[in-house]
Amino acid sequence: MISDYPFLLVDIERCERNIADMAIKAKNAKLSFRPHFKTHQSRAIGRLFKKYGVDKITVSSIGMAEYFASDGWCDITIAFPFIPHTAERVNALAEKINLNLIFSSPRNLLAALDVISAKIGVFIEIDVGQNRSGILPEDTRTQALMLNLIADKSNFSFKGFLTHAGHSYSARGKSEIEKIHTEALTRLAKLRAFWKEQYPDIIISYGDTPTCSVADDFWGISEIRPGNFVFYDTMQLGIGSCNVSQIAAALIVPVVDVYPEKQKLIVHGGAVHLSKEKTAINGIDCYGLVSRFNNKVWDEPTPGAYVKSLSQEHGIIQYENGSLDDLKPGDLLAILPVHSCLTVDSMGAMYDFDGNVYDVLSKNNNHEA
The missing domain is CATH 3.20.20.10 (Alanine racemase)
Known part of the structure; x- marks a missing residue:
């Protein structure tokens, strides 16, 4: 669990x-x-x-x-x-x-x-x-x-x-x-x-x-x-290296607050989790695509929803047409990272759909004598 x-x-x-x-x-x-x-x-x-x-x-x-x-x-x-x-x-x-x-x-x-x-x-x-x-x-x-x-x-x-x-x-x-x-x-x-x-x-x-x-x-x-x-990741998707069905990693983040009047929500998922790598989607800076999560798997990206900005722990998600208005604090979303290499390095562990943990190289390994 x-x-x-x-x-x-x-x-x-x-x-x-x-x-x-x-x-x-x-x-x-x-x-x-x-x-x-x-x-x-x-x-x-x-x-x-x-x-x-x-x-x-x-x-x-x-x-x-x-x-x-x-x-x-x-x-x-x-x-x-x-x-x-x-x-x-x-x-x-x-x-x-x-x-x-x-x-x-x-x-x-x-x-x-x-x-x-x-x-x-x-x-x-x-x-x-x-x-x-x-x-x-x-x-x-x-x-x-x-x-x-x-x-x-x-x-x-x-x-x-x-x-x-x-x-x-x-x-x-x-x-x-x-x-x-x-x-x-x-x-x-x-x-x-x-x-x-x-x-x-x-x-x-x-x-x-x-x-x-x-x-x-x-x-x-x-x-x-x-x-x-x-x-793969959002950057590779934008480059044309893959399609969205090949992206095999997502950061699962809890919703902290929702602002329907601004078509914006806040999640606990910031630069320390995703890095500040960004890519351009339709000319707009994007720090990750946003998908709904059913506590098991993630859906296709929600049209018009993306991570607009990041601070250390906060992620700000912008969306449109009321597509995420129903969310409330405590709900979970999936963010398809811009650069999966950096997200793995930031997170230090991975899980599969059955809750099994996958070890990741400890940062201490690069400093051992």
Whole structure:
């Protein structure tokens, strides 16, 4: 029995369907499937992937790698540039599993040379348009410098190039997503061709939920690493990556007060639960879509109802045409989050429709020595 509100509710059937769909897509495209686990951050959810043949994963921190390694995952890529302060933990974990690190520049790589003593796989991060971190695919001179440094380390094994087309999150509609995808693949194909003779087994690792959800062709790509697709969210819905029936997580919030004259209500569900990530719906800032909840499952989103603003604990919901006038304090609503990754991280636990609790990585894991 769930007695603490708000809480994060997961539709396990939808979740499994999302996993199965992406696994089938990877298989049909002859791609290695290394899903990113930073969205769900849960050992229990992670085990669902094993039913679909997944045996290697992606994470975003050493703490997350340790957490999933403790549940039997033995092939893990930390898809975040190397952090020197984690060297001791990286060395310890790399003695137990196959661990891959990524390096975003020569400076980032140099920071690892004297402190990483264990055998690791190495990816060079490539920036195909997000402008966050990594080397441009056309910058073969810098790539060569990094490859020479890697070759001088007997415990470093070069695996390939890794990228994230995160600028797909600014797309609206499938045609924009596909355009970003095609441009990224074209640049990566040239990169692969440049190094293929010297490194015939080179891996091109690619991943973001919008392109991996919409595209069917992945020419030149070796593996994909989407993560958000396991739950999807309001942002992915707006981008065009999914439909509303694929959204598999909702924050269940209690109504605190109702103002029918203003077509507004207050819920206990704020920035500490949802984050302050927002998206635009019909040109209006939205912090989540609103659905009715029957104490078991949530309905389709209520037309015209959305989370208008958030403070630390308060959520303000705007609606229209009297659609929520009947609600009263104590009733429950479901909010489809804008960014499910951040909502999971904020809430720290999940429940299914039967009230079973699903563990989530403790924030303390990222600080353990």
